[in-house]
Every structure is written in C-alpha cells, then in structure tokens.
Amino acid sequence: MTVSQIASSSLIEIAQHTRQAARELAMLSAAARNDAIEAIAQALESMMPEILTANSADCQAAEAEGISKSLYARLKLDETKLKGAIAGVRDVGRLPDPVGKLEIHRQLDRGLILKRVSCPLGVLGIIFEARPDAVMQISSLAIKSGNGVILKGGKEAIRSCDALVKAIRFGLAKSEVSPNVVQLLTTREEISALLKLDEYVDLIIPRGSNSFVRFVQENTRIPVLGHAEGICHLYVDRAAEITKAVEITIDAKTQYPAACNAIETLLIHKSIAPSFLPLVAAVLRERKVELRGDDRAREIVEMLPATESDWATEYSDLILSIKIVDCVEDAIAHINTYGSRHTDAIVTEDNNVAKLFLAQVDAAGVYHNCSTRFADGYRYGFGAEVGISTQKMPPRGPVGLEGLVTYKYQLTGDGHIVESYSGKNAKPFHHQDLPLE
Template sequence: MSRQLYKRLRLDEYKLRDAITGIRDLHNLADPVGVVQIHREIDAGLIMKRITCPLGVLGVIFEARPEAAIQIAPLAIKSGNGVILKSGKEAKHSCEVIVKVIKQGLSNTIVSPDIVQLVKTREETLKLLKMDRFLDLIIPRGSKSFVRFVQENTNIPVLGHADGICHLYIDKAADMEKSVAITVDAKAQYPAACNAIETLLIHSSIAYGFLPPIAAALQSLNIELRGDKTTRDILPNIAVATDYDWETEYSDLILAIKIVDSLEDAITHINHYGSKHTDTIITEDSKAAEIFLAMVDSAGVYHNCSTRFADGFRYGFGAEVGISTQKTLPRGPVGLEGLVTYKYTMVGNAHIALNYTGDNAKSFTHRDL
C-alpha cells in the first residue's frame, strides 16, 4: 500500500474530530430547502415565486477516504436529498460501520434511514452510472483517471474535478517569513489532498534570496524538489523539472519549482497548466494581489494564505460533497447550496396570456413583494 493511500484511509482521532465538528456546524446552518429567492407580482392577483428544492437522489462514488461518508450523508440529509454511497474497496469496512451508525441515528428521527444507502461492488457502481432515470447527480471523488472514467460512463450530470494542480506564486514584494511558512504548509501539511500545491512559482528578482531557505525547510520534511534551469542554478542538487511536472498532480512529497520574470508570467503559467482548483499569491503589494485575484481563472484564488483552506469545513459549510472546478455553478467546495435547485411557482385567478397581447394588451406590473 502506498503512503498516499494509507494516509487517505487512516481515520484517526483528528479526522474524526473534524468530521463531528463539521456535522455540528452543519446542524446550525439554515435549512436550504423552501427558501423563497424571488417573490414577485406579475400582475394584480398573479404571483410568482422561485423556491429552493432538493435535487433528488445523489450518487456519490469515492475512493479511499472513509471520512467522506461522514461528510456527505449529513449534507444530503440536510438538503432533503437521498444519497447512494460507494466507497473504494480499501475503505469498505469503515464505510459499512459509518453508514450503519448513520442509519441508527436516523431511526430516532422522522427521516427514513432508507435515504442513505451503501453499494459495495464494482458491478453495482457500473449499474449506478446507468440509472439516469433515478439519479439526479453523480459526485465522484478520487484520482484523475477515476473521475474521467465516471464522466465517460454515465449520462447523469457529474459534479467534480479531475485534477488538483494548485500553485503558489511568490511575488517580488513578498515577505520572506510568510513565504516560507505558507509554502511549507501548502505542500507538506497534507500532500495527498487535492488542495496541496504541486508547483511553486517565484519572481526572478528575489529567487536567489528566497529559494535556499524555502528549499531547506521543504527538504527537512523529505519533500523532493524539481526545478527549471534557473531554479537549478540556485539549487544545483535538485532534479530537472519538465513539462510533465507542470501538468502533474503528485499528491505526494514532490514539488516542482519555476522562476518567472513577472506577475503576468505567473498568471499565464497558472491559467495554462492549472486545473482551476486553488492558487495563491504571496505579496505585500496590494495592487499585484488585486491583479492576481482578478486574473487567475480558478475556483479559489488566495492572497497571503495557504491553498489548504480550500475546503467546505474550513469555509464554514459544515462539510463538502466535493470540490468543483467547472466554470458553471456550483464552483469550489460544494456544500448545501450546491445540493439544491429551485422551481418557479405561479398562482393566479383565471389569468390567461391572451390578455397580455394584441392592441389592448394589459401591462405586467413586475413588482417585487
């Protein structure tokens, strides 16, 4: 078993504590169902509302993270959805116990325990992907190849991201102490996470001063460094970085480093090689930060903080069903708001469209109530 797989499978007291805290935070959030988003008089006696409602049934397929079941089931319950969970075979025993406990909890409420289901085999997963009449959304959580497999084998809408290629750019106006601390956290705190950085970009004017202490801090934690030619002029003992490294999600103790000549070069690199997940800039120049935040095309764009904050629990969502890197909504960590849709209701009194056309057409009032 690889080191990354072991870390994902391990449900230690800290992961469990965070999961429980997330559920309690979720409990305190407002009910997302039945919210009136628009309340409008179309004409006297003709009233339209837009009201939030559940999506229906979610199919959530995840690999080796048993805590995902703890995060996802309460989000589905709170948003009024049914959920069918499928874990990787490595996590199936943990997930069986977790789902059993969730069902026991639901048995003491007005909510049916049957709204949470667990499927266990690959054959059941393949059947699930073909159930487009019954499932409303598929959420895959796992490797790039796994997410692509799901996307290519179902007609059901899929929410997810295929890659987590996150960047940290150290600008010419960066603070040294902040740069070291944030780089180490963004890479080493949990390298297997999709919000850990895979590439470090650093401005050429400060590279000779900043790179050695950053490299020393990373190497003391057994991070393997790979660099472009200019980086290796400063750090001659590290491996060569190629185009492959700029487009790879390692999910491991490996970091690619590139020297850039400007903020614009950094933004261009990120928008070309990134996966639209989360990217951050370290700088004391507020104008440079403003440009970076506006021009980097990612779901999360940060200033002077670690990419590791890209998480539904840390955003105050209670938990997340996954992270979406698509341009359409929902985007970023997906909590309750991403699991509801809306419908339009209209109540009238013998109103007909014919009266609003022709020479003597009535006018709409379109008055918000």
C-alpha cells in the same frame, strides 16, 4: 441475462424506491429532517459494538491482503473516531436548513406572484473509497438537504458500510423519514450501472483518485460534482515580503502534501529569486521536499531539472516544481495553461499586482498573501463540504450543502393568461420585488 443486466435491473428498482422515498422526504419540515438525523445519531450510538466488530473484520481482511498504511488508517474505526463521526452527524442537524429558501419573490402583475425556492435535487449517487466515516457524514448531509442517497463504498470497507447503513436505517425507521432514502450498493458491477441511471439519479459525487474521478466524469450523463486534479500554484512576486513568502510556501507544500489544495508549482519573479529561492529551498529541503527547477532556477540553487510534464503533474507528494518568470503576466499565463482551476495564490505587497492576479487567474480560488490550503468548505465556514469542484459553472470551489439543492420557480395567479399581456392592448408587467420574508 448477464450479470451486469441483473445488477442494473435490481438497481433500477432500488433507485425507484429511493426516489419515491426522497419525494416524501422533500415534503417534510426541517424539524422532521433534523429529528431523523438525531434518530440516526442515537441508532449509531446504540449499535456501536456491532459497527466496531464489523470494522475489525474489515481491517483484518485488509491487513491479510496487505493494504497500504494510509488506506488502513482511513479504514480503521475505533471508538474515539466513531464517536467523533456521530458528533459530526449531530453537527449536520444543527446546520441552517438549505431547503425552502426564498431566493426570488416578485409580483409580475397584480395577483401574479413569482417565487424561486430552493429544493432538494432528488437522489444522490456517492461513490467513495474505504472510508466508513463517509457513510455517516454523507447520509446526514443527504437527509438534511432532503435528498435520497445511493452509496457505494470501497470493497475493503464492505462489512463496516453494511453495519453503518443498517444502523442508519434502523434509526430512520423510528423517524418520519423512510429508511429507503439511504441505500448501499455492494458490488463493483453496480458502479457502471449506477452511472447509467440518469433518469433516477440527479448528481454523482465521486470521492477517490484522480483517475477514478475522471473515469466517472467520462462515463456518465449525470452531473458530477468533483475534481479530477488539483494543480495549485503559488506565485512569489517581485514585491513579496520574503518571510511571508517562505512561510506560505512551506505551509502550502508541506502542511498536508496529499491534499488537493497543496501546491505543485512555485513561480518566482526573476528579481526576487536570487534572495528568496536559496532561503525557501533550504527550508523545503529540511522538510524533505524534492525540488525540480527550470534552467533559471537551477542557476540559483542546485536541483533536479523540471521537464514540461512536471508543470502538468499533481505530485500529491513532497515534490515541488519551480519556475522563474519575468513578470506577473507570465505567471498568470503559466497558471492558466497548466493549472486545474482549483486554487492559486500570489504573495505580494503590491495591491495592483494582486488585483490583476485575482482578476485574471482562472480558478475557483484566487488568494493573496495566504496559503492555498485554506480552500476547504469548513474553513470557508460552510459547516460541511460535499466536494470541491473545478468546473467553471457553479457550484464551484469548496461546495457545502448548497451543492445538494436546486431551485424551482413557483408562479401563482388567479386565472392569469399570457394573451392579456400580448398584442395591441397588452397589459404591462410590474416586476415589483417583494420581501424575501
């Protein structure tokens, strides 16, 4: 056997145990699942010293290898951050139960009752970078939604993840939920093996760089919740109020430039460009934003030239490409060509133009007179965000707990057969909707 065969055979066993444990979890009441989440929070509290020690060791090793400042900041857990994450675990316990929701309740005929009921997906595979706090958040979301979870964290966080999963499983052992619902993988080889387990894993959520997410999407038959790119646009219409347009541009570009919902391209209507562009360019430059424009933009304000590849690039940095367009239709066409279907916004006081933009731009989020930075599960009021999807099919956009459940059709009869509803003397169906209790 090769190393990767060994990894995959032991991984199948892990996946089978997780699935079995998840089936039992799926039978538990919301109260039992919430009790398990509280048990996790308590175990994390009681094992804080071990967790912080493990994290210190990770941080020292990472420093010795010279990781970047931003990676280090994500890796580092201190008492405050850990307490915050534990409070986050308890917040998940307080979210509404996503399982067992009656979505359809219908009498097909006398005594033949159809229910569509939300239920857990089964087993989630979550691959994330060196962010130990993700372990706590994801495990509690998985249990809340009745799912098992197989975690694989970045190698820099290996000691921290191990200590956290130990604490989580220790907590679960005191609850009705089997500790087997939360599993941690530790080797890189296991990622490829995990992606092949379409028989055992129902959803993969990759959290990482664009190229990593694309790698995952292209190397698995398991459904993937995530987005490879966030190329978001702001279009400033001829009928925009200039003050709003400047404020929204600055927020959407600079409030957190590394976020996927930050804008990469600013589209400006030609008739407002002479007054708007010099103003916004001055403020953007104060904020250290590099500007790259098309020819018409560069006639108004001096800046670097934008090339074709700029329109298709997610800078994730203080860089903004700028294009002057003739009309809203051109703006829409540009967005539908180069955008990543994430979030695109228009600034205008003309409601008909806004209506056209919101209808025709093909994106999960279409915004009017506000910043693209609002695209976020917490800001939308979902209580949690498990990912942002730029797929066209639901779940789409910021996805909360809703993305971790599916549904089943339950049909209950009393000996009903289809033959009675067929042929010449076929009985009719009633299709009478009943209360959603």
